[in-house]
Amino acid sequence: MKIATWNVNSIRTRQGLVCDWLRANPVEVLCVQETKVIDADFPRDPFESLGYHLAVSGQKSYNGVAIFSRLPLEEVDIGFGALLPPEQVGNLDEQKRAIAATVGGIRLINLYVPNGGEYNSDKYDYKLRWLNLLYDYLQHTLDKYKDLCICGDFNIAPDDRDIHTPPGKTPVVGTTAAEREALERCLGLGLADAFRKFNQEDKQYSWWDYRAGAFPRNRGWRIDHHYLTPELYQRATDCTIDREPRQWTKPSDHTPVIVEWPD
DNA sequence: ATGGCCAAGCCTCTTGGA
Numbered sequence: 001m002k003i004a005t006w007n008v009n010s011i012r013t014r015q016g017l018v019c020d021w022l023r024a025n026p027v028e029v030l031c032v033q034e035t036k037v038i039d040a041d042f043p044r045d046p047f048e049s050l051g052y053h054l055a056v057s058g059q060k061s062y063n064g065v066a067i068f069s070r071l072p073l074e075e076v077d078i079g080f081g082a083l084l085p086p087e088q089v090g091n092l093d094e095q096k097r098a099i100a101a102t103v104g105g106i107r108l109i110n111l112y113v114p115n116g117g118e119y120n121s122d123k124y125d126y127k128l129r130w131l132n133l134l135y136d137y138l139q140h141t142l143d144k145y146k147d148l149c150i151c152g153d154f155n156i157a158p159d160d161r162d163i164h165t166p167p168g169k170t171p172v173v174g175t176t177a178a179e180r181e182a183l184e185r186c187l188g189l190g191l192a193d194a195f196r197k198f199n200q201e202d203k204q205y206s207w208w209d210y211r212a213g214a215f216p217r218n219r220g221w222r223i224d225h226h227y228l229t230p231e232l233y234q235r236a237t238d239c240t241i242d243r244e245p246r247q248w249t250k251p252s253d254h255t256p257v258i259v260e261w262p263d
Numbered sequence: 264a265t266g267g268c269c270a271a272g273c274c275t276c277t278t279g280g281a
Contacts, residue, residue: 009280010270034280036271061271062279115281123279155281174281207281210268221281253269253280 001104001261002027005151005224007112007207007254011035011066014252015043021245022050027258028070029103031110033153035064042066057096065099065110065152073101080133083140092126092133100141106232107145109138111152116173124173127155131182138189142229150191151226153207153254156183158193161202162222174223191227194239194259206241207254215246226259235261 004027008014011032022030035042035058042056047068055076058064067073077083077100079093097112114130117123141148156179160166167175187193195204205220214220226239238260246255 013270034270115279117279117281157281172281209281212265212267214268223281250269 001263002258003029003031003106003108003149003151003226004256004258005031005033005110005153005226006256007033007153007224007252009034009252009254010037011064012037012041012043013250015046017245017248017251019046019050020248021242021256022047022052022068025242025256025258026050026070029108030068030256031108031151032066032068033064033110033112035066036061037064055099055101057099059096063095063097063112065096065112067099067101067103067108067110069101069103071104073103075102076100080137083137084133088136089133092130097130098134098137102145105147107141107148109141109148109150109152111150111154113153113155115155116179119171119173119176127173128178128182131179131186135182135186135189138186138191142189146229147232148191148229149226149232149259150228151224151257151259153223154183154225155223156180157221157223158183158225162204164203164205164219164221174221187227190229192230192233194226194228194233194236195222195241195257197233197236198239204241206257208246210253224254224257226257228259232261237262
């Protein structure tokens with residue numbers, strides 16, 4: 001059983017590459033982010049032809065998440081409002097950033113965490129509010145489900161070894177204490193970073209800027225993660241970053257990360 | 264030392280990404 005996460009930066013632009021990758025890497029589940037398309041225009045056929053069931057939640061131009069699964073997707077939930085009351089959600093479901101489903105007994109949550117813009121900007125505040133609401137959402141999820149896999153683009157490098165140049169005294173969004181603490185608080189509910197079970201090295205990135213030759217110079221960030229509840233974490237046998245599709249023509253700026261369990 | 268790119272929209276510039 002393999003579950004992959006990949007910020008594709010437009011599913012319409014990237015559909016050929018994603019299909020190529022799935023043919024070479026027939027994972028059971030692929031969670032994608034930044035689909036950038038409304039549900040009616042989502043290119044379902046190429047992925048259904050490869051044998052995947054789809055659950056999608058998108059919007060025009062920005063954001064958007066989807067789950068592809070070889071097994072049928074059960075109990076699909078869109079947004080935080082599926083579990084939390086509207087007065088608590090406020091405007092945090094307007095951007096399509098969260099989709100959940102049950103696949104083969106695992107509760108899967110696919111997230112596109114807000115980027116955060118500039119430090120202390122409105123977008124930065126939105127990101128922190130969103131992460132606080134994620135905590136409540138995860139708490140409610142854990143009331144209902146034991147085996148949880150949360151994956152996606154977190155837009156947070158959890159540790160200084162997860163970024164090519166650790167920040168100096170100027171705060172760098174994606175590495176600030178407030179963001180890391182908000183993430184840590186969520187993980188305190190009983191979730192652990194699958195990748196760090198197997199790999200303690202630095203320079204293990206999942207995103208590289210398109211500019212400045214960042215990829216060939218390996219100046220990247222590790223911001224795409226899988227977080228697992230204890231039993232899933234114990235049973236996991238590997239978690240790897242596949243750098244190959246980042247080298248293809250017209251790539252996404254992110255590359256897939258795959259967690260694996262014995263069949 | 265700095266900055267160097269890409270996607271979508273109604274589109275020849277702006278917004279967003281991280």
